[in-house]
Amino acid sequence: xxxxxxxxxxxxxxxxxxxxxxxxxxxxxxxxxxxxxxxxxxxxxxxxxxxxxxxxxxxxxxxxxxxxxxxxxxxxxxxxxxxxxxxxxxxxxxxxxxxxxxxxxxxxxxxxxxxxxxxxxxxxxxxxxxxxxxxxxxxxxxxxxxxxxxxxxxxxxxxxxxxxxxxxxxxxxxxxxxxxxxxxxxxxxxxxxxxxxxxxxxxxxxxxxxxxxxxxxxxxxxxxxxxxxxxxxxxxxxxxxxxxxxxxxxxxxxxxxxxxxxxxxxxxxxxxxxxxxxxxxxxxxxxxxxxxxxxxxxxxxxxxxxxxxxxxxxxxxxxxxxxxxxxx
Amino acid sequence: xxxxxxxxxxxxxxxxxxxxxxxxxxxxxxxxxxxxxxxxxxxxxxxxxxxxxxxxxxxxxxxxxxxxxxxxxxxxxxxxxxxxxxxxxxxxxxxxxxxxxxxxxxxxxxxxxxxxxxxxxxxxxxxxxxxxxxxxxxxxxxxxxxxxxxxxxxxxxxxxxxxxxxxxxxxxxxxxxxxxxxxxxxxxxxxxxxxxxxxxxxxxxxxxxxxxxxxxxxxxxxxxxxxxxxxxxxxxxxxxxxxxxxxxxxxxxxxxxxxxxxxxxxxxxxxxxxxxxxxxxxxxxxxxxxxxxxxxxxxxxxxxxxxxxxxxxxxxxxxxxxxxx
Numbered sequence: 001x002x003x004x005x006x007x008x009x010x011x012x013x014x015x016x017x018x019x020x021x022x023x024x025x026x027x028x029x030x031x032x033x034x035x036x037x038x039x040x041x042x043x044x045x046x047x048x049x050x051x052x053x054x055x056x057x058x059x060x061x062x063x064x065x066x067x068x069x070x071x072x073x074x075x076x077x078x079x080x081x082x083x084x085x086x087x088x089x090x091x092x093x094x095x096x097x098x099x100x101x102x103x104x105x106x107x108x109x110x111x112x113x114x115x116x117x118x119x120x121x122x123x124x125x126x127x128x129x130x131x132x133x134x135x136x137x138x139x140x141x142x143x144x145x146x147x148x149x150x151x152x153x154x155x156x157x158x159x160x161x162x163x164x165x166x167x168x169x170x171x172x173x174x175x176x177x178x179x180x181x182x183x184x185x186x187x188x189x190x191x192x193x194x195x196x197x198x199x200x201x202x203x204x205x206x207x208x209x210x211x212x213x214x215x216x217x218x219x220x221x222x223x224x225x226x227x228x229x230x231x232x233x234x235x236x237x238x239x240x241x242x243x244x245x246x247x248x249x250x251x252x253x254x255x256x257x258x259x260x261x262x263x264x265x266x267x268x269x270x271x272x273x274x275x276x277x278x279x280x281x282x283x284x285x286x287x288x289x290x291x292x293x294x295x296x297x298x299x300x301x302x303x304x305x306x307x308x309x310x311x312x313x314x315x316x317x318x319x320x321x322x323x324x325x326x327x328x
Numbered sequence: 329x330x331x332x333x334x335x336x337x338x339x340x341x342x343x344x345x346x347x348x349x350x351x352x353x354x355x356x357x358x359x360x361x362x363x364x365x366x367x368x369x370x371x372x373x374x375x376x377x378x379x380x381x382x383x384x385x386x387x388x389x390x391x392x393x394x395x396x397x398x399x400x401x402x403x404x405x406x407x408x409x410x411x412x413x414x415x416x417x418x419x420x421x422x423x424x425x426x427x428x429x430x431x432x433x434x435x436x437x438x439x440x441x442x443x444x445x446x447x448x449x450x451x452x453x454x455x456x457x458x459x460x461x462x463x464x465x466x467x468x469x470x471x472x473x474x475x476x477x478x479x480x481x482x483x484x485x486x487x488x489x490x491x492x493x494x495x496x497x498x499x500x501x502x503x504x505x506x507x508x509x510x511x512x513x514x515x516x517x518x519x520x521x522x523x524x525x526x527x528x529x530x531x532x533x534x535x536x537x538x539x540x541x542x543x544x545x546x547x548x549x550x551x552x553x554x555x556x557x558x559x560x561x562x563x564x565x566x567x568x569x570x571x572x573x574x575x576x577x578x579x580x581x582x583x584x585x586x587x588x589x590x591x592x593x594x595x596x597x598x599x600x601x602x603x604x605x606x607x608x609x610x611x612x613x614x615x616x617x618x619x620x621x622x623x624x625x626x627x628x629x630x631x632x633x634x635x636x637x638x639x640x641x642x643x644x645x646x647x648x649x650x651x652x653x
Contacts, residue, residue: 034513034585057483057519058450058511086449089484124369124421126432128448296651300432301421301642302368308647 001182009151009183010040010116010172013158014078016187018048021076024162027054027067028080028117037082038118038177064090064115068098068167071113076162081117084133084171090115091136098167099142114161116170119147120211120261121309123175127297130305132262134210137169138238138271144192145239147171149213151181153236156190164192173211195242197249201231204319205249207272208259209235212310216259219315228319238268243275250276254285255322259310264292289318331545331606338612344386344544345607348378348600349622351403353629354412358402358419358433361633362579367419371433374403376574379599380506381407383547384474384569387555392464392471394442396457398478399434400573401446408443410436416632422639429642430650451477451484454503458490461499465562472500472558474551480511482525491532491566500558502551503529503566506541512577513585529566541571542597545606 004012018024026041032055035042045053056063060081067077081087087094098111120132137145144166148154154172161168198213199220208216213234220230233249235242250256256276260269273288294308320327333341355373362371374381381403385395390408397404405415410426418425419433426436436446444460447453457475464471481487482505494501505525509516517523526536539550547569554565572594576583607613
């Protein structure tokens with residue numbers, strides 16, 4: 001298998017799907033001539049021309065709405081938000097139009113569209129440019145929400161998202177674009193709504209999605225050295241959530257730590273915590289622990305911003321809590 | 329073209345030159361510190377655009393007037409008289425920074441000096457400026473609000489909504505579109521229905537004008553007129569100030585979307601050199617005085633970097649401070 005970056009995996013998915021279906025277009029700020037702010041759309045303008053790879057002014061609400069309008073009329077736009085921070089400007093279009101059109105029209109009008117871009121904390125970017133917004137998108141019925149953590153998943157899920165007949169919110173991360181991983185040469189799809197068991201274990205379940213997967217696997221490695229066998233479940237999709245996979249791992253280990261780089265209140269992490277307590281209460285040997293970002297806006301100072309986010313240390317501490325291990 | 333500069337007080341001319349130089353040297357030092365990884369993240373430099381902030385803000389009385397800008401905010405902060413030690417320390421993320429190390433390059437603030445940021449989302453601060461003007465009107469104060477934003481921001485809904493609101497409510501705002509020609513990597517002509525932004529106020533009944541942003545005296549005069557109109561008639565104005573950034577959008581942008589010739593053309597109209605030659609020609613300043621001024625400013629900027637370097641990191645406990653009052 002070829003080893004490619006997360007960025008290249010996304011690019012391949014876009015290229016393959018644009019090749020496959022002429023209704024797929026890409027739209028956003030700096031996607032064409034500049035090759036994308038994070039170079040995900042590199043070369044697409046040369047290959048597909050400016051009719052299908054469209055630079056927009058900085059008008060997130062406007063171009064997001066235009067893309068939704070094109071989608072409900074039968075096109076398959078992929079909207080790139082330069083970052084999810086700027087998608088906040090476009091939320092009315094996503095929530096009130098894309099997410100509800102099918103329902104409001106009694107099933108007549110569906111919206112096959114993908115909204116993609118980097119989400120979550122990066123580095124040194126401060127409060128307005130560094131925040132994890134998965135919980136907000138996951139809140140709305142009528143959307144699918146995915147958050148791949150590896151190049152393999154990024155490619156397979158983006159291809160599925162483009163082919164999906166529903167609006168799909170697709171969350172990447174600035175810091176993940178240069179991460180490398182194995183991706184097969186031929187075409188493949190990954191089903192939206194399927195979690196991936198990254199590591200088998202018996203003592204505790206670490207449930208996560210998106211960028212934190214890397215530190216979760218690192219924590220699992222460290223825990224192994226101290227004799228704790230952690231299982232790692234990567235949700236990959238938040239909506240629909242792979243509830244069966246969550247229950248399976250809980251029933252196996254009876255102890256759960258959920259790692260989510262969003263804020264803790266009304267989050268995916270808190271929702272999954274509730275879900276486990278409702279459907280697997282008798283399987284739990286300890287209350288579910290959450291490791292989230294601290295409940296503050298992101299500070300600029302690097303020490304503070306690292307302290308604001310989940311870390312290997314925080315994960316190990318939470319694992320010790322659910323295992324009732326007293327730290328030395 | 330020889331300018332008649334008799335109407336300007338020599339102190340004002342010297343002050344504007346000094347401010348532009350201070351901004352230039354501060355930015356050069358910041359770029360250097362970024363290269364040394366003392367500063368991280370986005371760093372949007374103001375080099376080339378100095379005349380816009382310095383010339384505009386020279387019209388204000390910051391006891392009553394206010395300034396808002398976007399994320400390319402260092403020049404405006406300096407023109408508002410903020411202490412450059414606190415600015416450099418903010419770039420270094422130190423506790424002595426103007427925003428206690430929590431804001432960074434894009435979020436300079438000084439509530440006392442009425443410098444209201446330092447705002448990161450394109451166009452999103454424009455309504456805030458009108459809100460501050462609403463307060464001024466509400467209390468029958470004398471003030472005006474200068475609202476700076478870039479050519480990228482002018483197509484956002486927030487700009488158009490705010491123009492209408494300031495007109496129907498007679499709010500004292502001067503909207504200053506700093507057209508540095510590129511919204512990140514996009515030539516403004518590629519994404520705008522019109523090439524002349526100053527006419528965009530017309531559909532809202534707001535007067536507009538294009539201004540040469542490389543000539544600080546033009547900037548000073550035109551913003552001065554608009555400020556007067558805002559204060560005496562409660563009428564907003566839209567100015568498109570044509571300028572140019574010598575560097576990329578941020579440190580990571582190699583700016584391959586423009587030609588070297590174009591950059592050179594603008595460097596030949598450098599706002600600092602233009603004002604300097606006017607002052608020299610009119611015997612307001614000698615070459616020696618200029619050199620001494622520049623030397624002093626370089627020392628001041630170096631001292632700010634030393635101050636930033638020696639300042640402490642914020643206490644970890646400050647993470648949870650300032651979330652709510």
